[in-house]
Amino acid sequence: MRVFLQLMWYFKQEKWRYLGGIFMLALVSLGLLVPPKIVGRIVDHMKQGTLTEELLWHYGGILIIIALGIYILRYIWRIFIFGAAVKLAMILRNRLYTHFTKKSQEFYHKRRVGDLMAHSTNDLQAIQQTAGDGVLTLVDSLMMGGMTLVAMATTISWKLTLVSLIPLPVMAWATNKYGTMLHKRFHSAQEAFSALNDKVQESISGTRVIKAFGQEKDDLNHFSDLSNDAVKKNMAVARIDSLFDPTISLIIGFSFFLAVSYGSRLVVQNELTIGELVSFTSYLGLLIWPMLAFGWLFNIVERGRASYDRVEALLAVKEEIDDQGSIDFSPKGDLVYQIDKFCYTDQTPVLTNIQFSLKRGQTLGIVGKTGSGKTTLCRVLLREFNLKESEILIDGTDICEYRLDKLRESIGYVPQDHFLFSATISENIAFAKIDSPFSKIKEAAELASIHQDITQFKHGYETVVGERGVTLSGGQKQRISIARAILPEPEILILDDSLSAVDAKTEEIILQNLKKKRQNKTTIITSHRLSSISHCDLIIVLESGSIIQSGTHQTLLSEKGWYKETYERQALESLIAQGGIHS
Numbered sequence: 166m167r168v169f170l171q172l173m174w175y176f177k178q179e180k181w182r183y184l185g186g187i188f189m190l191a192l193v194s195l196g197l198l199v200p201p202k203i204v205g206r207i208v209d210h211m212k213q214g215t216l217t218e219e220l221l222w223h224y225g226g227i228l229i230i231i232a233l234g235i236y237i238l239r240y241i242w243r244i245f246i247f248g249a250a251v252k253l254a255m256i257l258r259n260r261l262y263t264h265f266t267k268k269s270q271e272f273y274h275k276r277r278v279g280d281l282m283a284h285s286t287n288d289l290q291a292i293q294q295t296a297g298d299g300v301l302t303l304v305d306s307l308m309m310g311g312m313t314l315v316a317m318a319t320t321i322s323w324k325l326t327l328v329s330l331i332p333l334p335v336m337a338w339a340t341n342k343y344g345t346m347l348h349k350r351f352h353s354a355q356e357a358f359s360a361l362n363d364k365v366q367e368s369i370s371g372t373r374v375i376k377a378f379g380q381e382k383d384d385l386n387h388f389s390d391l392s393n394d395a396v397k398k399n400m401a402v403a404r405i406d407s408l409f410d411p412t413i414s415l416i417i418g419f420s421f422f423l424a425v426s427y428g429s430r431l432v433v434q435n436e437l438t439i440g441e442l443v444s445f446t447s448y449l450g451l452l453i454w455p456m457l458a459f460g461w462l463f464n465i466v467e468r469g470r471a472s473y474d475r476v477e478a479l480l481a482v483k484e485e486i487d488d489q490g491s492i493d494f495s496p497k498g499d500l501v502y503q504i505d506k507f508c509y510t511d512q513t514p515v516l517t518n519i520q521f522s523l524k525r526g527q528t529l530g531i532v533g534k535t536g537s538g539k540t541t542l543c544r545v546l547l548r549e550f551n552l553k554e555s556e557i558l559i560d561g562t563d564i565c566e567y568r569l570d571k572l573r574e575s576i577g578y579v580p581q582d583h584f585l586f587s588a589t590i591s592e593n594i595a596f597a598k599i600d601s602p603f604s605k606i607k608e609a610a611e612l613a614s615i616h617q618d619i620t621q622f623k624h625g626y627e628t629v630v631g632e633r634g635v636t637l638s639g640g641q642k643q644r645i646s647i648a649r650a651i652l653p654e655p656e657i658l659i660l661d662d663s664l665s666a667v668d669a670k671t672e673e674i675i676l677q678n679l680k681k682k683r684q685n686k687t688t689i690i691t692s693h694r695l696s697s698i699s700h701c702d703l704i705i706v707l708e709s710g711s712i713i714q715s716g717t718h719q720t721l722l723s724e725k726g727w728y729k730e731t732y733e734r735q736a737l738e739s740l741i742a743q744g745g746i747h748s
């Protein structure tokens with residue numbers, strides 16, 4: 166029942182709804198006590214031969230009024246209690262979503278998407294059930310059960326009530342034992358569901374790779390294994406779950422047996438009328454629901470607790486990036502990198518001794534072997550990771566002193582693994598500035614050299630991309646991502662290997678456009694193709710996270726080293742690709 170304490174903050178917040186609902190439940194329970202009493206009286210009247218038509222109408226009238234009252238009250242309490250439960254799920258869903266939006270890339274790197282989705286669906290549903298059905302079963306079983314017992318003991322016979330309750334301790338023991346077993350099993354069932362969710366998500370996203378490698382069968386087998394595991398764990402839950410009802414029915418059956426045998430004795434001894442015995446057994450019948458509800462309560466509560474623990478653990482994950490900056494405007498100006506050492510999670514440095522500066526409006530080219538640290542050098546500027554003091558400065562101010570949103574507002578980043586949303590091309594381009602006029606969207610598309618392609622589509626800028634729409638080529642996606650980044654005219658534009666899927670001619674056009682348009686703005690380009698960065702004001706060559714060469718294209722060509730070798734090799738490759746060398 167700990168979950169009710171955990172949810173106390175919400176019960177307090179919605180106390181009127183819950184108190185109102187509970188009050189109505191109490192009225193319903195009271196109302197339900199009346200019919201057995203009336204039936205008992207009618208039986209006694211019949212036995213004594215005093216039952217008149219008028220009396221029958223009188224009792225019938227009371228029964229109808231009670232039935233109607235219960236009907237209305239049940240409707241209202243449902244709205245109160247279940248309505249509050251739905252609202253709780255909404256609050257938690259919003260919290261989780263807000264939490265997700267604040268999390269860093271590392272958070273998503275470490276977690277499985279399917280797992281996060283399971284938290285937002287299955288777990289929240291279980292918590293909603295606890296705040297709705299859980300409260301109902303708890304209150305109803307205690308109130309309905311308690312009132313019925315009091316009615317039995319005070320209005321009929323306390324001796325008979327005590328005798329009928331002899332089997333109850335067995336029920337308390339059994340439900341407690343089942344509850345403990347359920348908790349563990351629910352946890353692993355929810356974990357299995359998360360794993361299954363993750364598998365489905367990954368397989369659907371990666372379906373092209375799966376098919377390309379002919380791995381459908383293996384994928385299906387893997388899915389079946391996870392699915393079987395989820396079934397097995399849910400069956401384990403169901404096996405305990407299924408024990409509740411038969412156990413309770415058995416115990417109530419035994420109670421009935423005791424009530425009828427001992428009750429008949431009391432009737433024979435004239436301590437009880439037949440009508441009272443009939444009322445008593447009807448009351449016992451009324452106890453079936455509270456007892457079953459008590460059994461379900463364990464089930465609901467244990468499921469809710471397991472889910473609430475999981476959601477709380479997720480919400481407790483701290484922000485990795487401390488956004489303590491106080492400067493409330495977006496930075497503009499000269500850029501200075503002075504990083505001694507940067508490591509991801511382990512102690513192996515990924516960047517070492519990175520020292521360079523860039524004037525506002527200049528273009529920086531970053532090249533180097535794969536894995537040399539180019540992307541990392543860009544991402545540290547976005548503050549995706551915590552930096553030490555003064556490792557990167559803009560206009561002489563540590564980037565950590567800017568508010569994170571303000572810093573990021575001034576940077577347009579086109580990542581290597583670009584992503585387009587299932588929305589129209591125009592919405593994708595205007596993603597960072599959704600209210601941009603069409604002229605701006607078109608201008609960005611023209612700069613990114615994608616306008617022509619877009620006009621070829623039947624619906625032009627209104628073409629839906631992604632799962633629900635047209636399939637774009639890699640180069641088209643890249644250029645739409647570039648248009649998206651340049652539309653807000655960011656102070657710093659980072660193209661992280663973003664021209665890899667376009668041909669050399671288109672690349673040149675895009676670079677020329679950017680040069681013209683972004684005269685006073687800084688641009689950073691990482692690339693494997695040296696032609697992409699040859700125009701840059703500063704080029705740095707990275708190897709194993711360190712700068713091994715730096716300068717302009719001309720100075721780097723004039724010295725021996727990686728840049729010259731790579732440039733000459735790529736020039737030769739390009740010549741061969743264009744038709745070879747003619748002697």
Ligand SMILES: Nc1ncnc2c1ncn2[C@@H]1O[C@H](COP(=O)(O)OP(=O)(O)OP(=O)(O)O)[C@@H](O)[C@H]1O
Pocket residue numbers: 274509510515533534535536537538539540541542581662
């Ligand atoms: N999130 C991360 N956590 C831990 N290590 C990482 C992470 N991202 C990158 N690395 C490691 O940092 C090193 C540099 O990676 P980075 O992506 O910066 O190189 P790169 O030069 O951009 O490579 P490429 O040219 O292939 O894109 C690599 O050894 C990589 O494994």
